[in-house]
Amino acid sequence: MQKLILVLLVIVVAMVAVFVLTGSDTQQSDTEQTDSETIDNQGEDEDDTEIETALTGRWQSTTDVNSYKIFSADGSVIERYEGETTVESEGSWEVFTTNDPVSTIEAPLDPAMTYLRISEGGEQYHYSITTINETDLELVYLDRGGVLTYQKVSSN
Numbered sequence: 617m618q619k620l621i622l623v624l625l626v627i628v629v630a631m632v633a634v635f636v637l638t639g640s641d642t643q644q645s646d647t648e649q650t651d652s653e654t655i656d657n658q659g660e661d662e663d664d665t666e667i668e669t670a671l672t673g674r675w676q677s678t679t680d681v682n683s684y685k686i687f688s689a690d691g692s693v694i695e696r697y698e699g700e701t702t703v704e705s706e707g708s709w710e711v712f713t714t715n716d717p718v719s720t721i722e723a724p725l726d727p728a729m730t731y732l733r734i735s736e737g738g739e740q741y742h743y744s745i746t747t748i749n750e751t752d753l754e755l756v757y758l759d760r761g762g763v764l765t766y767q768k769v770s771s772n
Contacts, residue, residue, distance in 0.1 A: 673769075712731050
């Protein structure tokens with residue numbers, strides 16, 4: 617019985633040690649991620665320009681390596697899928713905030729966020745930009761709440 621208690625005590629101490637060590641790594645990782653973010657998404661005009669500049673380039677989906685979004689500085693966007701057959705659609709894009717007087721979206725918008733509108737084939741798609749930096753882009757599709765993540769593969 618004493619051996620069982622001793623074994624359980626050793627296991628508990630080992631688990632606590634792992635938790636403490638893993639928790640320290642997580643806190644460091646969170647700090648590193650915050651430091652790597654280059655744009656503070658606060659919905660101000662000067663931030664819009666920074667976001668527009670950062671958005672320009674070719675972004676590859678992290679969930680499907682065949683899917684790309686290519687944002688050009690002139691406001692055009694190409695959505696491209698490279699599979700057995702390459703499919704491509706063209707449209708336009710713009711960054712907007714709650715200060716945008718021409719908002720066609722019915723979802724409640726957060727004044728602290730910046731949003732992306734993509735227009736293709738007569739349809740408009742709205743996203744909140746939750747992360748954007750030199751290498752990573754995360755968009756939340758406002759109509760259904762899906763999260764899209766991309767990595768930048770080239771700048772235009």
